Amino acid sequence: MKLGFSIESPAFIKNNNKDILLANFNNLEKFLNFLKESGIKSIEIRKLTRYADVEEYKEAIQLIWDMGMEITIHGDMTGNISYSNFLDIYPSMEYILNNFDRYQKNLVMPIHAYQSSENGDREELRKKTIEELGRWSELIEREDIPLYIALENNREKKQIVDPGNHTNDVIDMVNKINSTHVGICWDMGHYYSNLLNDKNLSSLPENIIYQLPSDSFLDKVYHTHIHGLNQNCRTHFPLTNVISLPLEYYLTSLKNRGYNGVYNLELSLTRWDRQISLTDEIDSTVKRLEK
Numbered sequence: 001m002k003l004g005f006s007i008e009s010p011a012f013i014k015n016n017n018k019d020i021l022l023a024n025f026n027n028l029e030k031f032l033n034f035l036k037e038s039g040i041k042s043i044e045i046r047k048l049t050r051y052a053d054v055e056e057y058k059e060a061i062q063l064i065w066d067m068g069m070e071i072t073i074h075g076d077m078t079g080n081i082s083y084s085n086f087l088d089i090y091p092s093m094e095y096i097l098n099n100f101d102r103y104q105k106n107l108v109m110p111i112h113a114y115q116s117s118e119n120g121d122r123e124e125l126r127k128k129t130i131e132e133l134g135r136w137s138e139l140i141e142r143e144d145i146p147l148y149i150a151l152e153n154n155r156e157k158k159q160i161v162d163p164g165n166h167t168n169d170v171i172d173m174v175n176k177i178n179s180t181h182v183g184i185c186w187d188m189g190h191y192y193s194n195l196l197n198d199k200n201l202s203s204l205p206e207n208i209i210y211q212l213p214s215d216s217f218l219d220k221v222y223h224t225h226i227h228g229l230n231q232n233c234r235t236h237f238p239l240t241n242v243i244s245l246p247l248e249y250y251l252t253s254l255k256n257r258g259y260n261g262v263y264n265l266e267l268s269l270t271r272w273d274r275q276i277s278l279t280d281e282i283d284s285t286v287k288r289l290e291k
Helices: 026-036 054-068 091-102 124-144 167-177 187-198 213-217 247-258 279-289
Strands: 002-008 040-046 072-074 105-111 147-152 182-187 221-225 262-265
Touching: 002 026, 002 279, 026 040, 026 054, 026 279, 040 054, 040 105, 040 124, 040 262, 054 072, 072 091, 072 167, 072 182, 091 147, 124 147, 124 167, 124 182, 147 167, 167 182, 167 213, 182 187, 187 221, 213 221, 247 279, 262 279
Parallel strands: 002 040, 002 262, 040 072, 072 105, 105 147, 147 182, 182 221, 221 262
Antiparallel strands: none
């Protein structure tokens, strides 16, 4: 079982004074050591935008590899895209693509579908997502890159139109793309948030709601984002509260479908109560996931 942890991208950039994103460690290496000692074997860059400065991330990525951990890349589809090869699509991945095969067999990129403001056309966004990721997968296959895109289910937001809000819509887009290089990122916190929202719940119920996405969805999961909900149903919190997420139920369902990817924690440390110990909450969350 490979455990992963998402670190938000500003924390990778030197002299950015984002200690809260490093759980109040004063540098990335100390935080990575803490995570590794807790059982983390994979680090997700959350997120690496397509035109980010490669030089700002290169040293941090190499540090992760040198410490014996792998990376995943939370991807980005925003901006104009014109290309003849994959590095045209994603110039910020140059260092990763040139060096990853010395440290890991493949790369996984969770990514959101195209989104828009509340006035956007959902069907157009769906079609655009299918077409664009279809082109990406063709280039990935042609260039023989062991890169696997994982289209993520999202949390419903009133002000945002997103064709990936529901798991049935995500599996539909993935099936239409029809490439082994495009699967699903099951965001468990988003999924549970939507279940509670469908029941008009604004606080966590005492009795956990046990419901799963379809088998066809579970069979296409390439990656996971795991986080709990706080008492007010806000996402990206720790898992120390048992009712924050039906974690054991979800993980059992994945294991039963043959999932062998990363079980990746995606926590937003800036949302947490400043009175709690970030390291204690992270360690307890990792221990629950590991158990």
